[in-house]
Amino acid sequence: MFRMERRERADAARNRQAILRAAEELLRRYPPEEVSVERVAAAAGVGKGTVFHRFGSRTGLMLELMTERARELEQAVTEGPPPLGPGAAPVERLVAFFAAVAELAARNGNLMAAHEHAVVTRKSHAEQPRQANPIYVFWHRHASRLIAEGRPDVDAEQIAHMLLGTLHMEPIASRLRAGEHERLAAAFADLVHGLLGTPKG
Amino acid sequence: MFRMERRERADAARNRQAILRAAEELLRRYPPEEVSVERVAAAAGVGKGTVFHRFGSRTGLMLELMTERARELEQAVTEGPPPLGPGAAPVERLVAFFAAVAELAARNGNLMAAHEHAVVTRKSHAEQPRQANPIYVFWHRHASRLIAEGRPDVDAEQIAHMLLGTLHMEPIASRLRAGEHERLAAAFADLVHGLLGTPKG
Structure with a gap:
């Protein structure tokens, strides 16, 4: 038995x-x-x-896939090899992180869209569900910390929200759904290099 | 008669x-x-x-207010005094422009929210209405040109979408509705200075 x-x-x-x-x-x-x-x-x-x-449900399956991938990224970020994981300069880690997030968003365009729809629906009840989403909370904390490490003089918390927010915005979101993540990753890299400088290699 | x-x-x-x-x-x-x-x-x-x-309708009145203010900003940008208008360095003009846009968004939080809602509703029909909105088109073209002028090597078109998109994203949007535009303006300034450099004064 x-x-x-x-x-x-x-x-x-x-x-x-x-x-x-x-x-x-x-x-x-x-x-x-x-x-x-x-x-x-x-x-x-x-x-x-x-x-x-x-x-x-189909949505339950899609959300589980998204959560699984986000968990893999979280693991890579906390204990994987550099530049995504610990050991590289903040600017390099941020560039790698945003590239990974853009790729994840491109591979999961439909899931992000479904999630976004849920967010918007609930937004009418004056909640702020993106901040309550544990995936977003982790991404935001990670990006904030690295920005603050590289540039202690800027509003890292606000800038991290701005950069992560671009994933959900039109026309970026539809470009991601079409698989165009390299373009977003390159723009992230330019913004991050601008803000934190290029590390001496 | x-x-x-x-x-x-x-x-x-x-x-x-x-x-x-x-x-x-x-x-x-x-x-x-x-x-x-x-x-x-x-x-x-x-x-x-x-x-x-x-x-x-009430919405018609609100939209007219928003359009009127956007027209004032457009005029200031095309023929007003620097740094918003012509005559200053691209980096200074961009910082002034994003500060003005953030302030306009803060003063019109409710209108932006109403507009955003309309956008989201139409998004389900696979349109990209933000790009079709003449106010957004002007803002995006202005920001793109200044970014390209200051940094011909970056994807100005994409970066302009990313920066303007932050106005509509949570939690930035609710902070703007609460009147917190200085914080967004400061973050814009840090990103723009990072990307284009600080002009020698």
Whole structure:
């Protein structure tokens, strides 16, 4: 009995991973509106019901993918190799971080858009949900600290909000959805180099 | 008869100005939700019907105020004295321009919010209305040109979108609605000085 329960849990974890990887692969190849639960289920070799059972809804699946990727970035930033991780100059870490965030946003354009829509809907109730989102909170704290380290004389908290905010703005957001993250990353790099200077190599 | 028509037109123009100035004064002193058409009409010394007759709706009145202020800024930028107008270094003109835009956004927080809401609603139809808005088009072209003049090696068009986009983003937008434009202006100045350098005075 115990062995069977363990096996069920192992199956569930395997299914969960298969579904996530199938969704990721499909999102790389097709526009988000063509990535249905049916299609993800077929690609993962599970039934449609299993997807709903594991993730609640298509949105639940998409949010889990986004959270998973954000967690990977968080790990790279806190304990990965430089320049994203510790050990490089603040300016280099910031450039690498914004490039990673732009790429993540480009790969997850549909998820960001869905999230943005939720934010706007709730905004009418005078909340500020972006600041309450743990992913955003981490990104903002990380960027603020690096800016403050490199330029203790500027309003790092405000500038970090400004730079991160650009990810969600038109026409930047639609360029990201079209996969144009290098252009945003280059503009981030110019702004960050301008603000913090170029480190002597 | 002709004299009477002319007098009617003069009255209409006078009423129009009285309504706009009354609305402006009320918006300076009260939160936007307390500035009703009734209140504007009373302050302008006209009937409520006259406000609707001249501006169509409360939104029409608010948009006209916003457009009027944007027109003033456009004039200051194209033919006013430096540093906002021609004659100063690109970096100084940009700092002055972003400070003016931040102040305008702070004074018109409610209008910007109303506009933003309209933008978001239309965004679901896959349009990019911010770029189609003539006020935004002018602001973006002005900022792009000055950035390109000061830094021909960067993606001025993209950076101008990023900097202008911050006006609409949370938490910046709610800080602006609370009148906190100096903080945004200072952050703009640091980013612009970083990118274009400080001119030798």
